[in-house]
Amino acid sequence: MSLVIDSKQTDSQRMVFKLEGRLDTQTTPRLDAVMDPVLDAGVKTMIFDLAGLEYISSAGLRAVFRAKKALAPAGGTVLVVNLQRQVQKVFDIVKAMPAENVFQGWDELDEYLDRMQEKVLEEEEPS
């Protein structure tokens, strides 16, 4: 198995894709296929957990960019966590993500998500 995709919707606004293996020209179409309905459904935050992803090529990068592009108009974001050596290198070369959307681990990411949640609640609270 060259790519394992484990997707989990944590709430109506948030989707987590856990990828294991290789995201290349042959495997990326499978990610596209599971990602498309999610993008159409209008999630706000898409998280890629890449702890088990050992390799990415431009084909895989395009999938990530496509997600970013699809979420952007509605103010949505793509976040990535647990980048391994090769993936980190490729992301760095093409400046794939702004630094504030890249997380070392789930502790850091959860903290960020909590802060975002508080911000949303504050904004919703009538003053």
Place this chain on the structure above:
Amino acid sequence: MKTLLTVPARIEEWSVVRLKLLGLLLDGGVPREVVDDMILVSEEVFVNAATHGGSGDDPRMEIHVEVENGLLTLRFEDEGRAFDPLSHPAPDLDPLDGERSIGGLGVYLVQQLTDRMTYERVRDRNQLTLERRFTQ
């Protein structure tokens, strides 16, 4: 070390081509990190050739692999229509711009991960030569 791999230039063959290259490069004493970079580079070149169409029902690609004194040279040859990756525009790399162009990414990665890249059209064949130095 000097070897020639002749492979079908079709996308669905990439995983087989990759394993062959991986074995050759590791056996040739190329350090793991350089091997990983060059596998990525090879995928980008292979996919370009396979996508831009080889000739006939059974398009082929030749990959000449040479490892000598800390220099790895890969020469990719195919009979597809002329395609000079060096003539590709550089991609727009502003990470904050959601509308960025995503074309040319593969070629950009190849350029960044190799020390030298030359293209020639010789007798109706594309010849793309990539060099990467490494410390042994």
